Amino acid sequence: MNLKIRFVPYEKFKENHLRGFLGSMRDNTIILIDAKLTPEEEANLIKETMEKVSGHFSGIELNSLELANGKSMDGIGKFKNAIIERIIGKKRGLTIIGPAKTVRQIRKNPEELLLYM
Amino acid sequence: MVLKRLRKKLRSLVSRIFRKQKDVRIGLYGPVNSGKTTLANKMCMDWLGEELGKASVVPHETREIQVKEKVTIENGGKSLSFNLVDTPGIATKIDFEDFIKYGLKNKAAKQRAREATKGVIEAIKWLDNVDMVLVVLDSSRDPLDQVNITILGNLDARSIPFVIVANKVDLKRSQASRVREAFPNYNTIGISAKTGFNTEELYNHLLENL
Numbered sequence: 001m002n003l004k005i006r007f008v009p010y011e012k013f014k015e016n017h018l019r020g021f022l023g024s025m026r027d028n029t030i031i032l033i034d035a036k037l038t039p040e041e042e043a044n045l046i047k048e049t050m051e052k053v054s055g056h057f058s059g060i061e062l063n064s065l066e067l068a069n070g071k072s073m074d075g076i077g078k079f080k081n082a083i084i085e086r087i088i089g090k091k092r093g094l095t096i097i098g099p100a101k102t103v104r105q106i107r108k109n110p111e112e113l114l115l116y117m
Numbered sequence: 118m119v120l121k122r123l124r125k126k127l128r129s130l131v132s133r134i135f136r137k138q139k140d141v142r143i144g145l146y147g148p149v150n151s152g153k154t155t156l157a158n159k160m161c162m163d164w165l166g167e168e169l170g171k172a173s174v175v176p177h178e179t180r181e182i183q184v185k186e187k188v189t190i191e192n193g194g195k196s197l198s199f200n201l202v203d204t205p206g207i208a209t210k211i212d213f214e215d216f217i218k219y220g221l222k223n224k225a226a227k228q229r230a231r232e233a234t235k236g237v238i239e240a241i242k243w244l245d246n247v248d249m250v251l252v253v254l255d256s257s258r259d260p261l262d263q264v265n266i267t268i269l270g271n272l273d274a275r276s277i278p279f280v281i282v283a284n285k286v287d288l289k290r291s292q293a294s295r296v297r298e299a300f301p302n303y304n305t306i307g308i309s310a311k312t313g314f315n316t317e318e319l320y321n322h323l324l325e326n327l
Contacts, residue, residue, distance in 0.1 A: 039270025043241050046209055046267065050234040055227070059210025063263050100210035108261060 003028055003102065010035035010090045022052045025060060025099040030115075036066045036093030045097075060097050063106035063113055067092035141199040141327065142184075144247035146240065146272075148264045149176045149206030151255045152284040154183075156310035157203040161185050163316070169203055175219045177233035179205045182243055192317075195324045202247055205236030207264050244271055249278050249327060251319075256283040256291040256307060260299040269300065280322055281305040287312045 006029050008021065013033050021031055037045065042062070049059050067081060085091055096106055096113055105116040145153040154172040161169045169185045171178055183203040190197050211233045216226035250272055254260055260283075272279045281300055283293040286307045293307030306322060308315045 039267055039274050042263075042267040043244075043271050046207065046264075047238050047241050049209060050211070050237045053211050053230065053234045055213070058212035059208070061263075062209060100212070106263070107259075 003030060005030050005032060007032050007034070009033075021097070022049060022057075022060075025057060025097075028099060028102050030099075030103065031097040033095040033097070035090040035095065036064045037095050038091065057099070057101070059100045061100055061103045061106045062095065062097045063108050064095040065093050065108065065111065065113060141197075141249070142202050142247045143199045143323070143327075144202040144204055144243065144250045145253055146204055146244075146250050146268050147206060147253035148255070148262060148268075149208050150174070151206065151253045152310045153206065153253045154179050154203055156251070156253055156282065156284065156308075157183070157185070157201055159310045159313060159316060160188060160190075160201060163313075163320075164188050164190050169201065175221075176215065177206065177208075177211065177229060177236065179203060180229070180232040180236035181205065182236075182239055190320050190323060192321060192324055197324050197327055199248075199323075199327070202243065204240040204243060205233065207237055207240055207268060208233075209264060211237070241271075244275060244277070247277060249323075250280075251282050252279050253282045253284050253310075254296055255285050256293045256296050257285050257288045260296045269303070278326065279303070280319075280326075282319060283307040284310050286314060 008031055010033055013021070013035075025031075045060075045062065053059055081092065094113075096115070098106065098115065103115055103117060107114045107116070145157055147153050152172075154170050157170065158168040158172060161167055165185065165188060170183045182205070185201045185203075188199055188201045211230050213223075213226040213230035216229050217223065221229060252265075252268055252272070254265060269279070269281075281296060281303050283291075283296040283305050285291050286293050287309035293305065296307075297305045304322070306315065306319050308319055310316070
């Protein structure tokens with residue numbers, strides 16, 4: 001089986017919402033977004049995924065890494081990061097979304113993501 | 118975007134302040150099969166003498182929002198009345214073939230899957246309608262699941278007070294301490310909804326905090 005990895009800039013993800021991206025899940029495409037999604041965005045993603053679930057598409061696995069986690073940054077670092085995130089309008093990090101039929105699980109292991117196929 | 122979030126938080130806070138005591142809604146949220154309905158039934162049996170819904174090992178048994186009104190808990194001279202809201206488990210995937218493994222026929226499995234997806238959507242929508250949440254997690258499983266993180270993040274973002282209930286402590290492989298370590302900034306109470314172990318601490322927490 002061939003897997004595709006598709007990079008989606010956060011700005012494009014926000015513009016197109018999720019409909020276009022969930023369609024590509026059926027083609028065994030893994031999506032990388034250059035930001036950590038907000039909890040509301042994750043909840044909306046789950047809602048839209050549920051609307052698309054069918055015999056061929058059972059849903060997604062997703063996980064994300066955030067640049068500013070507790071262990072890797074001191075107080076000043078976090079403050080600087082907060083300013084940068086305010087300017088660029090997104091949380092710095094990475095989100096991976098994969099089709100559940102292909103990706104069994106995505107686990108976070110503090111600073112890395114493990115994909116189990 | 119920031120103003121929009123601020124307006125939403127303010128509206129939610131004002132709504133909660135002015136809502137009458139009898140309209141308080143406590144929601145049970147969590148991933149699939151974490152024991153939400155078992156806990157709901159335990160609470161309803163303890164204080165009303167009747168169960169709320171059907172619990173099962175088959176995933177997505179609860180596929181609709183279920184509400185039990187006027188649940189009153191009392192202890193040490195304090196009492197609290199609320200509406201208990203049991204919600205479908207939240208999931209990012211639902212495969213009808215999983216239900217077939219539990220003995221359902223193909224047609225029934227597909228129907229269950231359809232109902233389960235609607236249930237997940239409803240559960241997320243109902244986050245706007247609850248005043249406090251018990252986040253029920255299975256303490257025998259990895260707490261750092263994305264669904265759990267999404268639920269807690271949404272509760273934080275909406276300023277909805279919550280307590281984490283580390284359920285199923287009766288199981289040998291249960292580790293309530295792992296749940297506490299995963300979410301050190303939040304209150305976690307270890308219980309067994311099935312046996313009733315430590316549910317009194319949960320009731321006291323509700324009495325103290327609402």
